[in-house]
Amino acid sequence: MTSEVDPLLSKVEAAVSAQKITSSAAENIKIWLTEPRYASYASQVADHIQAEKWQALDDAFWTVIPFGTGGRRGRMYPIGSNAINERTIGESAQGLASYINDNVEGPLSCGIAYDTRHRSREFAELCARIMVANGFKVYFLDDYRSTPELSFLVRYKRCSCGIMVTASHNPPSDNAVKVYWSTGGQVLPPHDKAIIDRVMNVEELPLDVVFSEAVGKGSIEICTDEVDLAFIENVKGQRFSGPRDLKLIYSPLHGVGASAVIPALQADGFADVEVFGPHAEPNGDFPNVPGHVSNPENPQVFDAIIERAKETGAEFVLATDPDCDRVGCAAPVTMDLKGEWRTFTGNQIAALLCDFVLSKKKAGVGVEADNYVVKTLVTTEMVRRIADSYGVKTFGNLQVGFKYIGGTMDEEGPDNFLFGCEESHGYLVGQYARDKDAAVASMLLCELAADCKANGQSLHEKLESLWWQYGYHAEHLLNQKMEGSEGMANMKKLMAKFREQPPTSLDGMALQRVRDYKNNVIVTPDGKQAPLDGPPGDMVILDLAEGNYVAVRPSGTEPKVKFYMFTYVEPEQLSLLDMAKSAMQERINALETELKAYAAAI
Structure with a gap:
């Protein structure tokens, strides 16, 4: 075997010298060629080397795919440590099983679900087989189902953990596993790092379990119908009284959403719902x-x-992403259904839902000082200002990822939780899950739209009324793609530059301070430092004029750097809303231009 491998390794070293692949890729290729645990993949790796597919090899091997904000996500490829394939999915399940076996007392169980992506069902069965081989009982949703329903399943069946096979809104080439703790929330530190340590050291995968035989023995329990009914009942439990006269169109965008959103809307009394035909088919190619x-x-x-x-004369439209944990919507700007329509940003939906939920709670059971809402650092501060006006607390000092919102619910007590939101169209009301849920958000958005219609007001006009009350907020997200090993190196350089040589001003607004969440320090332009009370993470926030700031962070799930821009005009300074909108759009355009130039100069 050594004689067969040596020439291959020599070719790999030559490729490194010729800068056709990175040294880190070469190290991982050697592992897959020589270690027994990867023996079944060695021939495919060898074929790639012989064919000199260096770019494909570098992309697949330059790193070991990590756990990000949404789990372990990436492009599917038959081989590679930086790809989603049978081995990396299997390692993820085995690492999770190993860690829980050593740290949680039995009996152990795992909930598993999957979406409409290519190979999702195959990967879900693989995970189920591995969990059973490790002594777990598996509760399996045997059809395309939503991520929040998996979160609910973990809580409902009191599972030790959960696995959701999905890559959310990523391109068709991708897939992933999201890993859940017994709370129903995605795995938080320190468990995530401890699990990946186990993943990195997985030797052989236990693949002896046959899925159908495990179902017959009861080691895998198909519980789809039972969990569906309980899940929808819990979503319905978050409803508010009010009008239901609304004609709407819903799109699942070729994903799982029809299994959750349609039953939720029907249970809430919305009868005039059309599923948008061109997007109705479950299809991983979208x-x-x-x-x-x-x-x-x-x-x-x-x-x-x-x-x-x-x-058709519909008054409102909704769409959910493939695993139905995020929702977007659009509505007519005025009450004229044939006139202009506009979509809403994730931050605008967050503000609308926050005000709607708090107003309904206040009018019903009432709100108390111990009640709270939760948001992330890159979600609009309009949510905090709305919550302040209702006299409830806001927990907003959180890194990106709904798992931190779920964690806050458990830390602060779910009984006082009213609303959770993040700027990327994720929302939750209720205690039944610990992840964002597009079903409950869709239901409540329809209730809000029906309320507005009954009051002779469009949803956009409702948002404008909130701006008059809380100030005009405009946010914008710029994604700067940086793919591959070179992109990762550039991301690190860019983040270091923001920490060491931040821009002194943006759009004429002088830099007030830099909040560095990686080093937990606040740095002012004169070089003075002070401790930062914030959650650790690879993020920098540049504070400019009052209420205006820019957050910068590498994506936890995709190869890109994200620039979050926040602008604000205080309500006392609002004279004409259109003028404020125009001025803040000009500011956002200028911020984007200057940030692009700054990033290009690394």
């Missing part, structure tokens, strides 16, 4: 979505749905 990326953050996703709404 064929009828612009760019084949089913992301409700993208306004273009709604163009065809809005045209259908104008044809």
Whole structure:
């Protein structure tokens, strides 16, 4: 065997010398060629080397795919430590099982679900087999189901952990596993790092369990119908009284959403709901979505749905991402259904839902000082200002990732939790889950839209009324793609530059301070430092004029750096809303131009 491998390793070393692949890729290739645990993949690796597929090899091997904000996510490829394949999925399940076996007392169980992506069902069965081989009972949702329903399943069946096979809104090439703790929330530190340590040291995968035989023995329990009913009942439990006269169109964007959103809307009394035909088919290629990326953050996703709404006289449209944990929406700007329609940003939806939930709670059971809402650091401060006006607390000093919102619910007590939100279109009301849920958010958005209609007001006009009350807030997200090993190196350089040589001003606004969450310090332009009370993470916030700031962080799930821009005009300074909108759009345009130039100069 050594004689066969040596020439291959020599070719790999030569490729490193010729800068065709990185040294880190070469190290991982050697592991997959020589270690017994990867023996079944060695021939495929060898074929790639012989064919000199260096770019494919570098992409697949330059690192070991990590746990990010949403789990272990990446491009599917048959081989590679930086790809989603049978081995990396299997390692993820085995690492999770090993860690829980050593740290949690039995009996042990795991909930598993999957979405409509390519190979999702296959990967879900693989995870189930591995968990059973490690002594776990598996509760399995035997059809396309939503991520929040998996979170609910973990809590409902009191599982030790959960696995959701999905890559959320990523392109069709990707897949992933999201790993859940017994709380129903995604795995938090220090468990995430401890699990990845186990993953890195997985030797052989226990693949002897046959899925159908495990079902027959009861080691895998198919519980889809039972959990569906309980899940929808809990979503319905978050409803508020009010009108239900609303004609709407819903799109699952080729994902799982029809299994959750439609039953929730029906249970809440919304009878006039059309599922948008071109997006109805569960299909991992997302064929009828612009760019084949089913992301409700993208306004273009709604163009065809809005045209259908104008044809049919629908008053509101909704769309959820493939695993139905995030939702976007669009509505007419005025009460004229044939006139202009606009989508809402994730931050705008957060503000609308926050005010709606708190106003309904106040009018019903009332709100108390111990009640609270939760948001992340990169979610609009308008949510905090709304919560302040209702006399409830806001926990907003959180890194990106709904898992931190779920963790805060458990730390502070879920009985006092009213609303959780993040800027990327994720929302939760209720205690039944510890992850964002597009079903409950869709239901409440429809209730809000029906309320507005009954009051002779469009949803956009409702948002404007909130701006008059709390000040005009405009936010914008710029994604700077940095793919591959070179991109990762550039991301690190860029983040270091923001810490060491931040811009002295942006759009004429002088830099007031830098909040460095990696080193937990506040740095002022004169070089003075002070401790930062904040959650550790690779993020920098540049504070500018009052209420204006920019947050910068590498994505935890995709190869890009994210620039979050926040602008604000205090309500006392609002004279004309249109003028404020125009001025803040100019500011955002200038911020984007200057940030792009700054990033290009690394």
